[in-house]
Amino acid sequence: MDDETMDAQLAFAGADAIIILCLYAAAMILIGWLCGRGKGLGRSVSEYYLAGRNLGVITLFFTLYATQYSGNTVVGYAPQAYREGFSWLQSIPFFTVIIGIYLLFAPRLYAVGKKRGFVTPTDWISQRFHSRAVTALAIVLMLWGLANYLLEQLVAIGHAVSGLTGGAIPYGWAVIAFIVVMLVYEWLGGMRAVAITDAMQGIILMVGIVIMLVGALALTGGGITDLTASIAENEPEKIGVPDTLTSINWLSMLVIVGFGAAMYPHAIQRIYSSRSERILKRSLARMTWMPFITSGLVFVVGIICIDLYPGLDVSASEELVGMLANDVASLNPFFYWTMVILFGAVVGAIVSTADSVLLSFSSMISHDIYGKLIRPAASDRQKVLVGKITGIVLIALLLWIAWNPPGTLYQIFVLKFEILVQVAPAFVLGLYWRRLSSTAVFWGMLVGAAVAAVMTLSGHSTFLGVHGGTYGLLLNFGICVVGSWLRPPSAESQRATATLTESATPPARG
Template sequence: MDTLNFSGRSGVLVLASYAALMLIIGFFAGRGGSGAKHSPKGHYLAGGNLGVVTLFFTLYATQYSGNTVIGYAPQAFREGFAWWQSVTFFSMIVAGYMLFAPRMHAIAKKHSFVTPTDWVSHRFGSTPLTVLAALLMLWALANYLLEQLIAMGQAITGLTGSTIPYQVGVTAFVLVMLAYSWSGGMRAVAMTDIMQGVALLLGVGTLLAGAVVLVNDLPAGNGPTVLSHHPEAMAVPSTVDSVNWVSMILMVGIGIAMYPHAIQRVYAARSARTLKRSLLPMVWMPLLTAGAVFAIGLLGLELFPDLSAQDSERLVGMIANEVAGLNVFFYVMMILLFGGVVAAVVSTADSALLSFSSIVSTNVYARYIRPEATPQHQVRVGKAVGVVAVFGILLLAWNPPSTLVEIFTLKIELLIQLAPAFVVGLYWKRLAAGPVFWGMLAGVLLAGGMAVVGVDALYGVHGGMLGLVLNLGICVLGSLLRPRERTEHAAEPGTAQRPLDQAHSG
């Protein structure tokens, strides 16, 4: 990200204000009832009592982060119209939620689920499958957290003009994140999501408005145009690119809906009606967020037509500098925008950390290491796990090896392999644990193997989608080939059929 021409003192003041607000929110959220302090459901799901506004913003924060602003505009600059896929795959995420969220919410309420793997254990009654699903989720969450910590440090350095060094900035905000999430759990995380969501929406809208003003101020008839300087940006994509587009839409739409912290927000809704009312405005957010960022990237082609692909990574900072120079209002809003970007990254990271802690403490420690652990003890272990995990990942964020970063890009390709267990398992009671385990493992090996040998896609289809097709084939054929009575018996530990029917009728 480009170093902004704002004074370091202004940036430090804004960051300090955001940090103080997060700590205040965490303090009051931690006082908001004993459940948030003493039970896994209270700490990790806010007692399953999130209302419409809070649930909407925490879902929004799960789907969008500071990376959406900083990373997607340069991608639009480089790819042109083809990057409109970012708007469509964000729309597809909402459709992905609707595939399973209403039914899953009803079952989670009935059986007091805390983590996503509670569903896997309940539905299939298979320890190997539950462990494999937990490992995939922990991998994805560690990946997600690493990305957010790196983005956090870069955003802090850019906002403060390097007044706050990368390592110092990310360490300071990690401590802030740990403090409020330790104190208030999901309740504090959800409340900070409201703050960052409002800041991100207002900041992106102001940045787009300022970019439009800048383009309109270009000399009439002499200014650069996208068509004259970058005709390839508006060209019709090739067949392979079009296939890749569809593949990306499906993979991201389904994969992000499988994020553990996204599923836990489904559990945390106060009611099915609350969940549906929260998801309804999410339909418009791709246009208002990803669409606005896409437009900013294309306007960047007008403002900086000769920018190289490598230099385009600094595009948002460059546009923000120009917008800040328009007048005092835009100057203040650009500072608030980049403070909001930092807050957005922190709010995204805290969700991943909370989910990571819940899976380890509830599904690993309490189930296999110390089954007699009290709920209070499980929460304490989860908090300790969060501290250890975040500082371990922080060491990687300070100086990430390139090979590790390349491996971690597998997150969506691997996470999407959970979809048969969560979606097909909700609707098809004959789906059996054994085929789901082998299908999930085969999909992971195929997607991971393609990444290791350097093959991103075949004829435009991503490795994750090819792995999912193989995964589904094994799940369906394997379940059909098993004797019906054995299949039903395998599903019996979950006893999901009756709740599914109840959820459907409700």
């Protein structure tokens, strides 16, 4: 990194940024304390992990928003747009596809979960397929996805705080400090605290991204037309029409991200947390506009940075958003304070996503593994305690990995979907097709995950532009369909499935 870039980073350092971060941390802890007062969080699994199944439309919308658009969007996607150019336009539609996949199964799953008292995603799998093997494999795949996602957020916290303070707070110390904050307010307030902090961060994040874009345009000194002309002259490969292989890769990403993100266990638990099916549908309907407001604007910011900061390598480009915030902050006092507050919100949103993931991970360990397999007679208080202890152990392990992160945020982002996406047929097909058998689901998940893992670990994560996870998912669906036709479940099993899903009918109007 050259001296000019370093100077730009240091220009944003100072007591103001640290004060804002401290205020955010204090606010989140206060919210956790207020949400936990008198709620019996140590006694009720439903209250601690699902906020009493009582999230309203505004809180549910913003907690879905802050979960879906976090560190990997603001801190990670702008650098990816910088490196790839206009071909990263795919980051906008695949967030829309995610909402489409949710609408395929979320309302129906909510109705079943409400009736049966589901707490974790694998409650559905265990009651639908009555197979310990299927349930165990689904737990492993989901925990893998959650661990990768949490690792991504820890790395993002370090980059965000380091960029905000110009290195005054080092990467490692930033991760440690906000892990402590996250654990404290999550322990105090559970899902209710997580959802309310999500709402607070989501509002600030949306406003801040718009202001950052305005500031970036001011730095260019010209309009979008002049910008694209400059990129076409200096780096034409980033503005050309994508070739066939890139277009195929786009389609593969739409499949793997659309199905994979909809399978986030913490997102599925937000489905269970909704106050009603109507509120769930209204929240999802509002989410369809968010790709254009969030990832679309972040994409434009990344494209602008191609002209503002030419020639950055992969490592330097990972700090791109912090560099831009520093330069925008130097324009005038208004931009200065909005950038400080924005980056505080970015850090807060990353932490909010991380605590959602940690809460879901803990719930699956305590409810599915400890509560069902190890000690079925355990009380809710004991399950919650086991979940909290497990969270600390997981954080300690991931902290060790995050200290020397294994790749860019985007690489970590792709890795989790390769495995997590393989549970999709169990939800998408299982909710509608009574003939789907547990044997076919097990072998579909296992073969799909194996194909994705082998391709990723061998260094050939794509073939002919298609990701290993997409190949695995296609094989997975094929095995589920063909296997279920050849060896369908018994008539008794199909009747039990009909009974399980009979409440998932369209609600009466009115």
